[in-house]
Amino acid sequence: MNYKYKDWLMQIAFTFGAILFAMFIGSLVIMFIGKNPITVYQSMLQFTFGRSDSIGAILFKSTPLIFAGLAVALSFRVGLFNIGAEGQYFIGALAASIVGFSLQGLPWFIHLPLVILAGMAGGMLWALIPALLKVKRGAHEVITTIMMNYIAYSVVHYFVADLFLDKAQNLPKGYGSPMVRMPKILESARMPTMHDFVGIFGVEMPRYIYLNWFFVIGILLAIAVYILIWKTPFGMEIRAVGQNPHASETVGIQSKKVYLKTFLISGAIAGLIGLSDLLGYIGYMDTDFPRGYGFTGIAVALLANNNALGVVLAALLFGFLRRGAEGLQAIEQIPMDVVVILEGVIILSIVVASQLMRRYFKTQEKKREKESQKTSASDGDKEGLENVE
Amino acid sequence: MVSRDLVIETKGLRKSFPGVLANDQIDIDIRRGEVHAIVGENGAGKSTLMKMLCGLYQPDAGEIFLNGEKIELSDPGKAIKLGIGMVHQHFMLIPRFSVTENIILGAENSNRGVLNFKKAHAEVEELCKRYEFDLNPKELVADLSVGEQQRVEILKVLYRGAEVIIMDEPTAVLVPQEVDELFKNLKLLVEAGKTVIFISHKLDEVLEISDRITVLRRGQKIGTVNKEDTNKKHLAEMMVGRPVLFTVEKGEADVEGTVLEINDLHYSENGQAILNGVNFEVKAGEIYGIAGVEGNGQTELVETIVGLRKPASGSVKLLGKDITGKEVVDIRKEGIGFVPEDRHKRGLVLPMTVAENSILGKHNSKDLKKSLLLDYKKIEALTKQYITDYDIRVSSPQVEIGNLSGGNQQKVILAREFSGEPNLIIAAQPTRGLDVGAIEFVRKELVKARDAGKAVLLISADLEEVMAMSDRIGVIYNGRITSEFLPEEVDHQQLGHYMLGSEKEGAAK
Amino acid sequence: MLALVLVLSLTLLAGCGSKDDAKQDAPAPAPTGEEPLKIGLVFDVGGRGDLSFNDMAYAGLERAKLEYGDKIEIEYLEPAGSGDNREELMRLLAQQGYDLIFGVGFMFTEHIDKLSKEFPDVKFGLIDGYIPDLTADSNVVSLLFTEHEGSFLVGAAAALKSENNSIGFIGGMQIPLIQKFEAGYMAGAYYVNPDIKIQSDYIGTTGDAFRDPVKGRELALSQYQRGADIIYHAAGASGTGLFEAAVQTGNLAIGVDADQSLTVSEAQRSHVLTSMMKRVDVAVYNTIVDLVEGNFEGGYHMFGLAEEGVGYAVNDFNREMMADIVDELEVIKGKIIDGEIVVPVDMEDLAEFKASLGN
Incomplete structure (x- = not known):
């Protein structure tokens, strides 16, 4: 079959096209602010791939996005738009953090799993409300999840800045400001970093890289989600309902149940988004807890075409772009706004290119199928061409 | 009446789409004042050819002549200017507009930006009168029947001065009475010197209305024949490329006990009653056919039986077991095979x-x-x-x-x-949109199932199909089975009559 | 999917390929001696242009640059919208051999704590944040302000000037720092007039609360409508909405952090009674001067009323408006410096303070 070879060429062509296009548009932006695009690109690549710490930083930055991408992709699979991953991970992190500082005296192998479970439960709880509203009342999940995001921010604020504000910060009375945070999470609930592990392979990762085992958990979860979607009966129901709820109902699949379950799983995964930062890096929940992963997760899922394994790659791409952005800011002195524009251009070009490519291969498959139907219709009766008209 | 001079002639028309050669070397000639049918199976290239004639597609190669002059049809607007108009299978009308408004839409004659409705109404009325179109120009399209809407579509192209009218499967959406009406209109058009190109795969109709018939197969022209020189069997063979059986071979029904029993089934949606007390039963080993104009509750009836919709009252029993209002998954477990209409x-x-x-x-x-x-x-x-x-x-x-x-x-x-191994098979419009070969296959399978002792409920808008397949026929009208027949008791016309609301005397079920 | 694999692997390849060429551009660590001192600053979320907190820090940086010219080199960065890369940006500056790096806002507290240990040769300036156990030998200086004292004075000014006996406060986010402003302001107002009516609203529960002028305007309009004729804000860039509302309703507003009479539009100027100055610029500038002159000292630098680190603004535009109350404010100011008045720092203290006034 020589089309395989041709397909490969096409893929390479599309990919190069996307990169060149992104670089071209990016060059215009860079020239507009009076810099030399070539040195800027060189410095970005050198910064991201030429330093030992950057690789670790990219993996660390991509970790929450793996969870975010998976949560969103799973909901997209069943045809629901979980815009609420944002709020779900905030509540998840809040729950995890409460369990993390309040349960004293537990060994880590009990405390850490408990904290992770609390995170998932928090995310699931926050997904339950829009899921029920969707299934029982038909309220559109986009609206309800967006509203739940706002509520989540405020709930977290109330817990962090009021109810559980860490009072143990001894400031001289009247001077400065305490951190607006909850008590620190106990050591028994912290996720260990991967320094020792990569050390086995002789890689010395700087201490200030917070790459931790959530990265590995993320990859394992991606594989699990992949298996769920493609290898289990329930995964088949998810895809069937997502692509055609009417046909699914006709063959006896109860779409509402599928919606509800999938949304809850999505919420539970979303509950894990913030934990890499919470348990592996920051160590406490504060008003400044990283925001926006839930929304970036939408982009990650779209870029990956909702494929669980693709989510890992897309998350890595985002991690790479974010790390590169820091380099551009700190070393090339490019303003943040321009960096954001560059990031957008790159993502957009890749999305467009991969869409074009997908379409191309779809037509190819269709064409081949028609050919094969044509050749097999040897007895004069041919239905293969029906779709032509 | 049929004059010898050619209105449209094509030479070597060719059109391909990625991976498919849809039309290849098509030479056709259309004479002024004839009804010229283009027939072929689905995918034979009929629509592609017509779309090239009305400017929607541009040919890859070949030429089109209009009245002997070579023309380039870059877009539908140009085609209509040259007098070629197309009536599509799917109507493009605005329901909230009146007949006249729909007709003049896009061809408005305005006087300094002000529409002259009076004049437009008069023009439309005049057109209706000339071709005996039974239409009130002031009526809203939303209130029209399908047949009337089709007339509006035809008027649209006439209003724009079409000399050649291309009709894409115009009878697909009509009941027999409406088909007759359409044919009457077409004959008047032809008498007035217009030319009609008629696309269809229903051979009986083609033989009734056309003067000449061109057969396409796999994107190629097989031949053009005069109506007098051909018959249904011959045409079908040209279309398919092998002899085709038209009758469904089936033996006597070996009917046993009742499988499906519907009692006084009611269903309504948004406060509108859709099923108004449906009663019938289907027995093992028979095909029970339901005939009716679309929109009389067929879809809802079937979907209520299989559990997709919950009835307001009444009961559905399968082999004596009450399955009314149960979940689809549970109903399917009782042994229902369901071929949905869409x-x-x-x-x-x-x-x-x-x-x-x-x-x-x-x-x-x-x-x-x-x-x-x-x-x-x-x-x-x-x-x-x-x-x-x-x-x-x-x-x-x-x-x-x-x-x-x-x-x-x-x-x-x-x-x-x-x-x-279902006990009951429900087949809703099982052959819709399929071509002859596939239709044959589906029908055979249904008969096979019936012969294997299963109960088969067949819902079809294709009267011929219902008549040929069923062991008993129920006519559905306004959400009720209004009459039941054995297929040998009635003919098309009578059945059409009942489908439009008449009831068999003394047979109100 | 495959596309992504390719994109990533290709970028990786491209990265490897260009590594050698790019090496020449890699920044060399800054040597000491003749070279100018490198000063970096990382803003709080919102960044430059808030006409308030961040801009004050920037003003200090600018002033140092103006006065020391080629002796120093400055660079300022703004964290990503989510704020999660503050630490990384600071670290990158430290790695590039910056000598002094400022973190603008208490949110940098933990980051600077970590970084100061990671980079013992780099000096850090932390604004508003408190790291325990710093000494003069530490490489961190914590720059702390008594915002409640300054707020007390503008609260008093508002109470003295209010004709309706009704004033308002708009905060960004309800956090201890902003509550310090609120408590001080209210205490000052009650001190002058125990029966005054004070409305208080907060804009939001996320960092966005400090850059939402639309909400700021709506809250201000609503407070004015309910009778307030002077409103004080501690809401960063959201405060610009307050000035618009003041013009629209013909009432007065009190600015914060910077002398906002100087930065608002001409039409708004006559509606700014005064501003509570928090001299972040002075703190930044002084720290740079100390470094340049070799006098840098770690530990805590307090900026209170006595140090002129906080205070109320009098300028060409509001001098007339303020003329009749300046004397009284100066008396109060003296009492605070002398310790005669202890300004409450939170709502609990405020309640006590109010109760003590009753007697």
Whole structure:
């Protein structure tokens, strides 16, 4: 079959096209602010791939996005738009953090799993409300999840800045400001970093890289989600309902149940988004807890075409772009706004290119199928061409 | 009446789409004042050819002549200016506009930006009178029947000065009485010197209305024949490329006990009553056909039986067991095979593969699982079995089902729905949109199921099909089975009559 | 999917390929001696242009640059919208051999704590944040302000000037720092007039609360409508909405952090009674001067009323408006410096303070 070879060429062509296009548009932006695009690109690549710490930083930055991408992709699979991953991970992190500082005296192998479970439960709880509203009342999940995001921010604020504000910060009375945070999470609930592990392979990762085992958990979860979607009966129901709820109902699949379950799983995964930062890096929940992963997760899922394994790659791409952005800011002195524009251009070009490519291969498959139907219709009766008209 | 001079002539027309040669070397000639039918199976290239004639597609090669002059049709606007107008199968009308408004839309004669409705009304009225179109120009299109809407579409092209009118499958949406009306109109048009190009695959109609007939097959012209020189069998053979059987071969029905029993079934939606007390039963070993104009509750009736809709009152019993209002999954367990009328909406998940579609609904069965996961080897083996048994033309079970032709898609549904040894088979519009070969196959399978002692409920808008297939016929009108017949008791015309609301005397069920 | 694999692997390849060429551009660590001192600053979320907190820090940086010219080199960065890369940006500056790096806002507290240990040769300036156990030998200086004292004075000014006996407060986010402003302001107002009516609203529960002028305007309009004729804000860039509302309703507003009479539009100027100055610029500038002159000292630098680190603004535009109350404010100011008045720092203290006034 020589089309395989041709397909490969096409893929390479599309990919190069996307990169060149992104670089071209990016060059215009860079020239507009009076810099030399070539040195800027060189410095970005050198910064991201030429330093030992950057690789670790990219993996660390991509970790929450793996969870975010998976949560969103799973909901997209069943045809629901979980815009609420944002709020779900905030509540998840809040729950995890409460369990993390309040349960004293537990060994880590009990405390850490408990904290992770609390995170998932928090995310699931926050997904339950829009899921029920969707299934029982038909309220559109986009609206309800967006509203739940706002509520989540405020709930977290109330817990962090009021109810559980860490009072143990001894400031001289009247001077400065305490951190607006909850008590620190106990050591028994912290996720260990991967320094020792990569050390086995002789890689010395700087201490200030917070790459931790959530990265590995993320990859394992991606594989699990992949298996769920493609290898289990329930995964088949998810895809069937997502692509055609009417046909699914006709063959006896109860779409509402599928919606509800999938949304809850999505919420539970979303509950894990913030934990890499919470348990592996920051160590406490504060008003400044990283925001926006839930929304970036939408982009990650779209870029990956909702494929669980693709989510890992897309998350890595985002991690790479974010790390590169820091380099551009700190070393090339490019303003943040321009960096954001560059990031957008790159993502957009890749999305467009991969869409074009997908379409191309779809037509190819269709064409081949028609050919094969044509050749097999040897007895004069041919239905293969029906779709032509 | 038929003059010898040619209105339209094409030479060597050719059009290809990625991977498909839709039209190849098409030479046709259309004479002024004739009804010229273009026939062929689905996919033969009829629509492609017509779209080139009305400017929607541009040919890759070849020439089009109008009155002996070579023309380039770059867009539909140009075609209509030259007097070629097309009436599409799917109407393009605005329901909230009146007949006149719809007709003049896009061809408005305005006086300094102000529409002259009076004049427009007069013009439309004049057109109606000339061609005996039974229409009130002031009526809203929303209030018109399908047949009347079609007349509006025809008027639209006449109003724009069309000399050649191309009609794409105009009878597909009409009941027999409306077809007669349409043919009457067409004859008047031809008498007035207009030319009609008529696309169809219904051979009886073609033979009734046309003067000459051109047959296409696989994008190529097979030939043009005069009506007098041909017959249905001959045309069908030209179309398909082999002899075709028109009658459904079936023996005497061997009827046993009642399988499906519907009692006083009511259903309403948004406060509107749709089923108003449906009563009938289907017995093992018979095909019970339901005939009716679309929109009289057929869809809702079927979907209520299989559990997709919950009835307001009444009962559905399967083998004596009450299944009224149960969940679809439970009803299917009782042994119902269901071929839905809209296979793209209800029957299949198009982006999924043939294999996945083949086991949809059975995906939780133990036979197809290996511990918690789906056993794809078994699924593939089962699908391959279906592919052989049901003669599904596909290169592999892993192909997306959306890539298959309608006939092959329908075969996948049959395979899935018939294979679980159901007691009852419900087939709604099972041959809609299929071509002759596939239609034959589907009908044979239904008869096979009936002969195997299953109860078959057939719903079809195709009267011929209902008459040929059924052992008993029920006519549905306004959400009720108004009359029941044996097929030999009635003919098309009578049945059409009942479908429009008459009731069999003394037979009010 | 495959596309992504390719994109990533190709970028990786491209990265490897260009590594050698790019090496020449890699920044060399800054040597000491003749070279100018490198000063970096990382803003709080919102960044430059808030006409308030961040801009004050920037003003200090600018002033140092103006006065020391080629002796120093400055660079300022703004964290990503989510704020999660503050630490990384600071670290990158430290790695590039910056000598002094400022973190603008208490949110940098933990980051600077970590970084100061990681980079013992780099000096850090932390604004508003408190790291325990710093000494003069530490490489961190914590720059702390008594915002409640300054707020007390503008609260008093508002109470003295209010004709309706009704004033308002708009905070960004309800956090201890902003509550310090609120408590001080209210205490000052009650001190002058125990019966005054004070409305208080907060804009939001996320960092966005400090850059939402639309909400700021709506809250202000609503407070004015309910009778307030002077409103004080501690809401960063959201405060610009307050000035618009003041013009629209013909009432007065009190600015914060910077002398906002100088930065608002001409039409708004006559509606700014005064501003509570928090001299972040002075703190930044002084720290740079100390470094340049070799006098840098770690530990805590307090900026209170006595140090002129906080206070109320009098300028060419509001001098007339303020003329009749300046004397009284100066008396109060003296009492605070002398310790005669202890300004409450939170709502609990405020309640006590109010109760003590009753007697």
